[in-house]
Amino acid sequence: MRIATTIFLTDETITPVRLARQLEQRGFSGLYLPEHTHIPVSRQTPYPAGGELPPEYGRTLDPFVALGQAAAVTERLALGTGITLIAQHDPIDLAKQIATLDHLSGGRFTLGLGFGWNVEEAADHGVDWRTRRDLGRDRMALMRALWSDEPTAYKGEFGSVQASHAHPKPFQQPRGPVVGPRTLIGGAAGPKLFAHIAEYADGWLPIGGRGLTESVPQLRTAWESAGRDPKDLQVVPYAVLPGTGKLAHYADLGIEEVVLQLPPAGEAEVLRTLDAYAEYL
Template identity: 55%
Template sequence: MRLGVTMFTTDQAMPVSDLARAAEERGFTSLYVPEHTHIPVSRRTPPAAGQDVLPEEYKRTLDPLVALAYAAAVTERLTVGTGILLAAQRDPIVTAKAVATLDHLSGGRFVLGVGFGWNVEEMEDHGVSYGSRRDVVREHVLAMKELWSREVAGFEGRHVSFEPSWSWPKPVGGPPVLIGGAAGPKMFAHVAEYADGWMPIGGKGVKDALPALREAYDKAGRDPATVRVVPFGTVPSKGKLDYYAELGIEEVVCSVPSASAATVLPVLDGYSALL
């Protein structure tokens, strides 16, 4: 079992470069960070996790690709990833270039975790309606994959269109694409069509969902044994990790608080005892 960590990287939390070093030194294999471009003050959309008040870190989140570049630069083995990147809210050509550059410079250590988003007013400020966000994410990821994999790449879709173009560097490792969110037919159809795996937030209900995910992979003509499942943002225990291992899950990403090193390092030490 491999353990990764995720933290809301902000201007007030433990510096991401220090967190990356500390995670690698303790034997963690990955570091994932989330994204919010901004939080409109109207707060029309209630917090996704059900809190009465949106936590402060949502307002202060660093750009994930810039933060992960710092993390990759000070480590040698640590996988760095987005957990998750709001793909509908990003220009796919610019994002494809940034992702490919980060993967290239890190030696293929990047994983692209993407999500559909929950904050209605945030995505509307990017010109994306809540109802269209899944379709926009799909096209943005498909367009980026074309730019990463082809010497000359073009794309013609409803939400993305660009003429045949050159775009280098190419990523070293793909990169793998994981989709975060709750289980369901729509989610698994997206994973099976254009991703490499699923990031269930918190990990609840994974066992019951696995048959449907594998069936979706099979229907898409892909080998169900190849799908990656990475429970995300969980609080680990030996029993929980043993349970995941029995399901064939090989990596779990553990949540650490968005706080100073004095708070974060003891949490990392506790988690590392489970390795």
């Protein structure tokens, strides 16, 4: 099983360069970074985990800039977002960022995408909360058009692009309905999410990894009903606090990668956590 990591990198934590080098040297498989552009102080939307929202949510580094630094100082480390708030991005700009990072890293990028939980943050980006999932689907389709080998136009419900020259292309090659880098969708289990995954992604990025015994078979049913090859489905439990029994359970479910949570801390504390996680490598 591949053991990757995630962390809220901020202006107060270990740096992307130092962390990426340490991860690769120690044999961890990847680094995934979350995204929040800003956190409105009104705090009308409750923190999903309960209690006060941790301060790192309002201090996160831009994941694409940070992952670009990580890519430049590593050769094998996989790089991903966990997650990109796709509805909050201009899809033409985002397609360029993603393709550039995948190109420069030699195909090491995973696009973890999601639809968000903070209503006020999304509203500042002009997102109608009720349609954010359909908006995300539409933006993925537009980006796939820009990533296509030949100039391809797209006109959707929320956006359009003319047939265009758009390089670089993502390093990773098209596979089935997926064009672009490895794509995993985050979110709670449910028929709509699973339909989106089966339609345009490589798999699921479930936060915490709870309830997978029941939900993974449901996803596999949706996946196969969409005509996707069962062996291609990827489920990657995300932001997991590890334990030997937990990882063994994931392996029994056919899971080949897990993303462990690191503390949003300075270098010394993060490296101590990596030392503790070494037993799972």
